[in-house]
Amino acid sequence: MDIQRTDFTKKKRRLRWFVGGAVTLALGVLVFAFAKDPGIPRVERDSLWLGTVERGDLLLEVRGPGLLLPSQARWIAAETTAWVDRILLKPGAPVEADSVILELTNPEVVEAELAAQSALAAAEAELVAQRMALESQRLDQKASLASVEAEYESARLQTEADGELAARGIISKIQYRRSQLMLDQLKVRLDIERQRSVAFAQTITAQLAAQSARVAQLRGTAELRAGQREGLKVRAAIAGVLQQVPVEEGQQVAAGTNLARVAQTDQLMAQLRIPETRMKDVHLGQEVAVDTRNGVVQGHVVRIDPAVQGGTVLVDVGFDGELPSGVRPDLGVDGIIRVEHLADVLQVGRPAYSQPETEAHLFKLEPDSNIARRVPVRLGRASANRVEVRQGLQAGDVVVLSDLSAWANHDRLRIE
Known part of the structure; x- marks a missing residue:
């Protein structure tokens, strides 16, 4: 005898309702998603x-x-090839214009300065000797000119006297004419001596100028060498703060190498x-x-x-x-x-x-x-x-x- 099971039928009905609800919900979600336009990025x-x-x-x-x-900053460079002997100040130290930052050494620079000083002293002595010699020659030339002027003046007076005597007939006209010729010769000599005196003065000036120029040149060289020797003591040049010292003790540096940088931090x-x-x-x-x-x-x-x-x-x-x-x-x-x-x-x-x-x-x-x-x-x-x-x-x-x-x-x- 078959027995009808009502609980199984109810379970199947509930399952259909659950599946139908799930499908409906899924469709709703899809509809909502499409309504939101999934092509727009979020x-x-x-x-x-x-x-x-x-x-x-x-x-x-x-x-x-x-x-x-810094509004004002300065790099200090080496003036000659040298070796760094001592570094006296470190970066950050306040400095004045004459503060020595480091010291360099180069015997050739010292020797060059001594040679330049000797050459200058010799040229100056030569200039003094030449000036004295030229002054002596100038005095000789002046004395020669004075002698000719005296002879000319004497001849002129003699010619004037002979002219008066010739007019009175005391002396002959030939003698008077000789006096005039002598006067003319002395006049030419006097003009030549005067020109020679002017030319000699110009010669003196030129020779002294040439020797003075040589002395000035040697003095400039001596000052340059002295400056190079003094440059072995590297100074700050301006008041401020030492910023950099990019060298080390014992290092060889060429002319133009930057040794230190100083800036005015105020x-x-x-x-x-x-x-x-x-x-x-x-x-x-x-x-x-x-x-x-x-x-x-x-x-x-x-x-x-x-x-x-x-x-x-x-x-x-x-x-x-x-x-x-x-x-x-x-x-x-x-x-x-x-x-x-x-x-x-x-x-x-x-x-x-x-x-x-x-x-x-x-x-x-x-x-x-x-x-x-x-x-x-x-x-x-x-x-x-x-x-x-x-x-x-x-x-x-x-x-x-x-x-x-x-x-x-x-x-x-x-x-x-």
Whole structure:
């Protein structure tokens, strides 16, 4: 006799209901997922940098890192080939202009100085002897001229007397004529002696000038050799702080080798590295705010390097006030150059990798939605962290400023 099992029928019915519910739920999930448009990438809001478009004044600034450098610094070089004998001062030591930093040695320099001094002394003695000899010759020439002048004067008086006697008939005219001839001869001799005296004076001057020039040349050589010997004691030349001594005791150095660097640490300037793409906005005299990590100091642009190095241009900044305590050369700083003030312009935070005066594509959040749509935006002039908006956005729009190059092939994003 068969017995009908009602519990088994109930279990089968429940199983069908459970399977049907699961299928319905799965279909609902799929419908919901498709309603959410799975083709739109999802990005977490916390990982993005968002900015709101605003209207107002915009201060154009150019930012660049840099270093504090001494306004006056000097490298001290070796004047001759030598060996480092002793290093008297170490980097960091305060120095005066005549402070000896290190001592060099070179016997040839000392020997050259002695030889130059001897040659100078001999030339000076020769100059004195030549001057005395020429002076003696000048006196002889002067005496000869005086003798001829006396003879000429005597002949002139004799000729005048003979002329009076010849007119009275006391002497013959021939004798008077002889007196005149003698006078004429002495006149020629007198003119020659006078010319010779002038020429001899010029000769004396030329000879003494030549010997004096030789003495001056040897004196210059002697002074050079003395300076080279004195240069074996390397002095600071300016008051300041000794920064570097890139040599060691016993080391041989050639002429021109840098031995020490001295800087005036009480007079510092900032040297900023500005991107070459922003240099068209930078000019001399513009105001600069320099962050020394220990305070912000105001200054102005004093020099712009004409060359480009590694995509940047060096800009020197002079300070208008006192620097904070504790600053020193080679300290890293950040500088902000105030370029221009724009009044009442549409602006937004500067998007990643954006350039001024270009067209960019930014993701703008749709109102009352979590969808961001890519839109073309025309950017204008830019500051260090903000940029002018010329077309494509309005005040109040919210845009993504982060780098979204990973979604360059998508026109929409879902911000969650």
